[in-house]
Amino acid sequence: MTYLPSYWYNIVADLPVPLPPLLDPPEYESSRIAQLTKILPSRIIDEEYTLNRLIRIPEEVRAVYRKIGRPTPLIRAEGFEKALGVHRVVTIYYKYEGALLAGSHKLNTAVPQVYYAKTDGASEVVTETGAGQWGLAVSMAAAMLGVKAAIFMTRSSYLSKVSRRIAMEALGAKVIPSPSRRTKTGKNALYRNAHHPGTLGLAITEAVEYVLASPYRRYVAGSVLESVITHQTVIGQEVLHQMPEEPDYMVACVGGGSNMAGFTYPAIGMKLRGEGFEKTKFIAAESAAAPRLSRGEYRYDGLDTGLVLPLAKMYTLGREYVPPPIHAAGLRYHGASSSLSLLRKLGYIKAVAYEQEEVLRAAILFARSEGIIPAPESAHAIKAVIDISHKAPKGSVIIFNLSGHGLLDTDAYESICNELVTGEISVFND
Numbered sequence: 001m002t003y004l005p006s007y008w009y010n011i012v013a014d015l016p017v018p019l020p021p022l023l024d025p026p027e028y029e030s031s032r033i034a035q036l037t038k039i040l041p042s043r044i045i046d047e048e049y050t051l052n053r054l055i056r057i058p059e060e061v062r063a064v065y066r067k068i069g070r071p072t073p074l075i076r077a078e079g080f081e082k083a084l085g086v087h088r089v090v091t092i093y094y095k096y097e098g099a100l101l102a103g104s105h106k107l108n109t110a111v112p113q114v115y116y117a118k119t120d121g122a123s124e125v126v127t128e129t130g131a132g133q134w135g136l137a138v139s140m141a142a143a144m145l146g147v148k149a150a151i152f153m154t155r156s157s158y159l160s161k162v163s164r165r166i167a168m169e170a171l172g173a174k175v176i177p178s179p180s181r182r183t184k185t186g187k188n189a190l191y192r193n194a195h196h197p198g199t200l201g202l203a204i205t206e207a208v209e210y211v212l213a214s215p216y217r218r219y220v221a222g223s224v225l226e227s228v229i230t231h232q233t234v235i236g237q238e239v240l241h242q243m244p245e246e247p248d249y250m251v252a253c254v255g256g257g258s259n260m261a262g263f264t265y266p267a268i269g270m271k272l273r274g275e276g277f278e279k280t281k282f283i284a285a286e287s288a289a290a291p292r293l294s295r296g297e298y299r300y301d302g303l304d305t306g307l308v309l310p311l312a313k314m315y316t317l318g319r320e321y322v323p324p325p326i327h328a329a330g331l332r333y334h335g336a337s338s339s340l341s342l343l344r345k346l347g348y349i350k351a352v353a354y355e356q357e358e359v360l361r362a363a364i365l366f367a368r369s370e371g372i373i374p375a376p377e378s379a380h381a382i383k384a385v386i387d388i389s390h391k392a393p394k395g396s397v398i399i400f401n402l403s404g405h406g407l408l409d410t411d412a413y414e415s416i417c418n419e420l421v422t423g424e425i426s427v428f429n430d
């Protein structure tokens with residue numbers, strides 16, 4: 001049978017300096033850290049704090065991994081190289097996480113978290129979602145494992161990503177636009193702005209408040225927590241087995257950091273241990289609407305807007321930051337995972353930020369040359385690859401993570417396709 005990892009890789013064991021721990025916000029008497037036991041599945045808390053390099057993947061989870069399409073393919077992007085005019089100058093590969101049943105990498109952690117919640121005796125899992133990739137993954141994992149799901153979806157996405165909302169509902173999930181009237185935080189936000197577009201930070205606070213109202217609910221996190229991003233390392237471990245040679249560049253988009261971490265950490269770990277990847281550059285592609293790694297501050301900040309969760313040390317734009325409602329809604333989070341932030345601070349990762357229009361053009365060029373419509377989030381990595389491929393020395397190898405497909409994101413491509421049809425623009429920037 002084809003290779004499927006037996007362990008998740010925990011980079012915390014190999015970091016050159018200790019990872020700054022989660023802290024309690026000083027303004028509250030009750031401990032947010034102690035409260036995590038009522039919010040998260042118990043195994044997630046264990047994994048959050050472990051210093052073990054390898055965490056065994058339960059066999060039940062591995063069985064579902066096979067069912068959802070792991071291992072995913074690593075594909076040579078020859079058509080894209082030709083479209084860019086760099087064929088035989090640089091070589092481009094992509095790891096295609098859109099091949100998973102829910103269409104993105106998010107299932108890699110949805111499955112173990114829902115499994116852990118169920119083994120704790122929970123009957124409902126609760127979360128937030130932006131564009132809906134994470135919400136869809138949770139809805140699918142919940143349907144597969146036989147628990148209920150409640151999804152707080154940022155209002156701007158609830159209104160624009162109708163197909164994904166309906167897909168979640170078809171799978172049996174309850175989808176609630178955030179801010180909502182179900183929680184104190186939601187009501188306060190709506191009182192301040194009746195047309196609040198919602199943010200991921202706010203939707204997290206709502207989801208956690210909702211969990212705390214019943215002992216049979218557990219919160220499942222889409223990104224940022226170390227345990228969660230560790231689950232994504234199945235991506236990078238498979239890449240180590242699949243790639244024909246060590247790349248010069250590894251590129252991924254960043255929201256909270258989970259696909260970038262999952263894709264690169266097994267390689268960065270080898271670099272940290274002096275076992276390879278000396279020359280490889282690791283590039284994080286963000287949205288200019290939420291450029292936390294490129295332009296944020298490195299400091300302690302709330303994981304969520306309402307401070308129901310602890311503080312983490314990370315690059316942040318501030319937990320109150322409300323990014324404009326872009327199509328790549330999954331990149332609108334204010335911060336990035338602690339370990340990714342630390343690696344950025346130490347210079348192991350470089351960050352670039354792009355505007356929406358140039359990203360969508362990159363996506364269309366990729367779609368027309370490779371036959372895959374990328375998720376708008378993943379398209380940020382594609383734009384970065386285009387820039388790198390034009391500057392990289394001859395013979396360079398670039399591998400990027402195509403974190404999801406965009407077949408349910410056609411709203412993002414509507415106006416650009418109309419303009420292409422009428423000849424108002426071309427896919428190239430000239």
Ligand SMILES: Cc1ncc(COP(=O)(O)O)c(C=O)c1O
Pocket residue numbers: 104105130131133134222223224253254255256257258259260329330331375377378403404405
């Ligand atoms: C397809 C896709 N890629 C990337 C992201 C960004 O999240 P992360 O940085 O955790 O991978 C999202 C978030 O929703 C997503 O849906």
